[in-house]
Amino acid sequence: MISSIRVLAREEFGIVQLKVIIPHQNETGTRKDEHGVIIPAYFVREGSVTLNGAPLLDIELGPSVSKDPFLQFRFPGKKGDALKVAFLDSRNELFASETVVQ
Amino acid sequence: MKRRQFIATGAVCSAYFLSMSPERLFGAWKAKDFQQCTIEQAFMAALGTRMPVSSEKITIVAPPIAEDSSVVPVQVISSLKSEVLYLFAEKNVTPLVFKCTLQGNVLPWFSLNIKMKDSSTLYAVVKSDGIFFMTSVHVEIVAQAC
Numbered sequence: 214m215i216s217s218i219r220v221l222a223r224e225e226f227g228i229v230q231l232k233v234i235i236p237h238q239n240e241t242g243t244r245k246d247e248h249g250v251i252i253p254a255y256f257v258r259e260g261s262v263t264l265n266g267a268p269l270l271d272i273e274l275g276p277s278v279s280k281d282p283f284l285q286f287r288f289p290g291k292k293g294d295a296l297k298v299a300f301l302d303s304r305n306e307l308f309a310s311e312t313v314v315q
Numbered sequence: 316m317k318r319r320q321f322i323a324t325g326a327v328c329s330a331y332f333l334s335m336s337p338e339r340l341f342g343a344w345k346a347k348d349f350q351q352c353t354i355e356q357a358f359m360a361a362l363g364t365r366m367p368v369s370s371e372k373i374t375i376v377a378p379p380i381a382e383d384s385s386v387v388p389v390q391v392i393s394s395l396k397s398e399v400l401y402l403f404a405e406k407n408v409t410p411l412v413f414k415c416t417l418q419g420n421v422l423p424w425f426s427l428n429i430k431m432k433d434s435s436t437l438y439a440v441v442k443s444d445g446i447f448f449m450t451s452v453h454v455e456i457v458a459q460a461c
Contacts, residue, residue, distance in 0.1 A: 228422070241430065243408050259344045264419065271416040275349045277407045279386045279428035288421040301344075 215307050220298050222290075222314045229290035229314050231262070234283050235300055237308075241276040257282055257308070260300040264290060272300075290314055349409050354438070357403060357410035367440050367447035370395065375439045375452040381431065384456045390426040391439040397423035399442040406435035431456055 219234040235257055242254025260272035270286060292314055299309040348361040355365055376390035391400060400423060402413040412429050423441065434456045440449040 241408065268418045269421055270418065273344050273348070273414040275409045275412050277404055277409055277412045277430045277432075279430055283428050285426040286415075286421060287424050288419065 215309050218298065218300065218308045218310045220296065220310045220312045222294075222296050222312055224290060224292050224294075224314050227289055227291070228287055229294070231286045231288070231296070231298075232283070233260075233285070233298055233300075234281060235308055236281055237302060239276070239278055239280045239282060243276075255303055257300050257302045260284075260298070262286070263297045264288065265295050266297075348414070349411050351408045352410065354403060354405045354410045358440075361401060361411050361414070362440060362442075362447050364447055367449040370441070370448035370450060373439050373441050373448060373450040375437055375450060377437055377452055377454050379453070380455045380457060382457055384431045384433075384458065386428045387431050387454060388426070388428050389437065391424065393423035393439075393441045393443075395423070395441050395443040395448060397441045397443055400425060401438075401440040401442075402427075402429070403438040403440065404429065404431055404435060405438070406431070406433040408432060 221232040222229050237257050238255065239257060240252050240255040242251065244252050246252055254276055256276045256278065257274050260274070261268065262270040269288060274282065294314040296312050296314060299307065301307055350360065358365055372394045374392045376392070377387060381387045389402065391402060393400065397417060399414065399416050401411065403410045404412050413427060415425060417423060431454060434454065436451050436453050438449050438451045440447055
């Protein structure tokens with residue numbers, strides 16, 4: 214099962230600004246619910262970005278990233294470049310998306 | 316749509332999604348780096364050094380006073396030749412928040428929202444030519460959310 218993520222990539226003056234939003238509750242594992250029971254940790258752990266098939270970024274995230282992680286990166290590129298973005302959470306669920314730089 | 320047609324489209328769709336999965340396997344994530352410990356132990360585990368060299372060529376953009384501790388916007392900018400960027404929050408149960416390895420010619424810049432357990436110092440660490448450099452900034456939390 215592959216869940217979807219929102220990826221936006223816009224080029225301006227030769228620099229691509231990449232925005233990634235992963236819909237994920239990102240539980241730290243230290244929070245308690247109303248009955249005082251600890252909510253188990255559940256968060257996005259790893260990610261990778263490739264540009265035209267070449268690796269661009271390897272990302273590792275800890276549990277202290279906010280709910281619905283919103284990440285931004287910048288790199289040189291041009292309109293029409295193919296981007297692949299993939300993330301994996303602590304339950305090994307894959308979040309992936311492919312997009313084209315605009 | 317006929318049932319047979321539906322199955323055929325389904326098969327094509329799932330094949331497409333399977334081909335989309337990343338070529339390189341995940342598995343870089345190390346529980347050792349992201350363990351619950353003090354900031355010194357986190358530095359030791361992730362970087363192998365207790366105190367990286369201070370550098371003015373790294374900037375952290377974060378609000379000095381954060382209203383909501385569950386969403387603190389942080390930007391890290393480096394003008395050093397950077398290989399790996401790290402972000403640590405001192406008083407968080409898991410101090411290492413974010414690590415990204417730059418390949419190709421990605422600019423040493425990132426922005427994300429983080430959770431902070433308490434008012435504390437944020438550390439941005441950059442690995443440049445095998446040496447770790449860092450900078451820090453203090454963020455005051457007004458309202459507790461988590």
